[in-house]
Structure formats: C-alpha cells, structure tokens
Amino acid sequence: MAEPTPLDLTQPWWEKHPDQGFVLPRCDSCQRFHFYPQPACPHCGHANCQAAPASGRGEVYTFSIVHRAPSPAFAADVPYAVVVVKTDEGPHLMSRLLQVDMAHIHIGMRVQVAWGLLPSHPHGPVFIPEEAV
Numbered sequence: 844m845a846e847p848t849p850l851d852l853t854q855p856w857w858e859k860h861p862d863q864g865f866v867l868p869r870c871d872s873c874q875r876f877h878f879y880p881q882p883a884c885p886h887c888g889h890a891n892c893q894a895a896p897a898s899g900r901g902e903v904y905t906f907s908i909v910h911r912a913p914s915p916a917f918a919a920d921v922p923y924a925v926v927v928v929k930t931d932e933g934p935h936l937m938s939r940l941l942q943v944d945m946a947h948i949h950i951g952m953r954v955q956v957a958w959g960l961l962p963s964h965p966h967g968p969v970f971i972p973e974e975a976v
C-alpha cells in the first residue's frame with residue numbers, strides 16, 4: 844500500500860497549509876465546517892466550499908489498536924492506534940495517534956494535529972496527545 848494520492852478537491856487536507864496550518868473544508872454560505880472534502884456542502888447543499896483554518900484540536904471519539912498489519916507496508920508500525928477525532932470545529936475524521944502510550948488512550952482524550960511524524964506519510968496530518976506539545 845502506497846501513500847494516498849490526493850485529488851484537487853482533497854489536496855489542501857493532505858499537507859500543512861503554508862499560511863493556515865491545519866485546514867478543514869468550510870461552506871461559503873452557511874459557514875459550517877465539514878469533513879471529508881466534497882463538491883457541495885453536506886449541510887446546505889451550497890456548491891462553494893473552501894479550505895479554512897481550523898484549530899487542529901479535538902478529542903478522541905473512538906479508537907482501535909491495530910496489532911496485525913493489514914499489509915506488509917504497515918508491518919513495522921504495529922501496534923499502532925487508529926483514532927476518530929471529533930475536532931473542536933465539529934467534523935469527525937480518522938487519523939493515527941502517535942507519541943502516546945497505547946494503554947493511556949481513552950475516549951475524550953484531548954489531541955492535536957502534528958506534522959511530519961509518520962514516515963509512510965511524511966507530509967500528512969496525524970494527531971498526538973495535547974499535553975505532548
């Protein structure tokens with residue numbers, strides 16, 4: 844499994860924005876954030892949504908510890924934590940949680956975005972415990 848291939852629509856999500864850091868899609872009409880990037884707002888149907896600066900902070904909504912690699916590309920990573928983060932802006936997104944003792948991960952744990960920590964996805968966002976910063 845190789846690194847994901849961003850589309851024009853999803854490109855802003857895959858790398859740290861040079862001026863805004865972490866971004867989420869936001870509707871130009873209703874101003875609500877959403878995730879994942881899509882051609883129309885899932886709240887109101889408006890067609891214009893832009894990548895907008897977001898806090899990069901949130902909490903663990905749910906998580907799973909992966910002990911068996913789904914493919915050889917992940918063999919060196921196990922065990923690792925896959926989390927669904929409820930961002931402070933509202934949208935939920937799936938990511939990896941790094942720099943954490945697996946035994947201490949819990950629902951409601953405060954996390955924040957970090958960059959450049961995952962060798963297999965060197966430019967993409969991951970999350971770390973908030974207190975680790």
Ligand SMILES: [Zn+2]
Nearest residue numbers: 870873884887
């Ligand atoms: Zn909208």
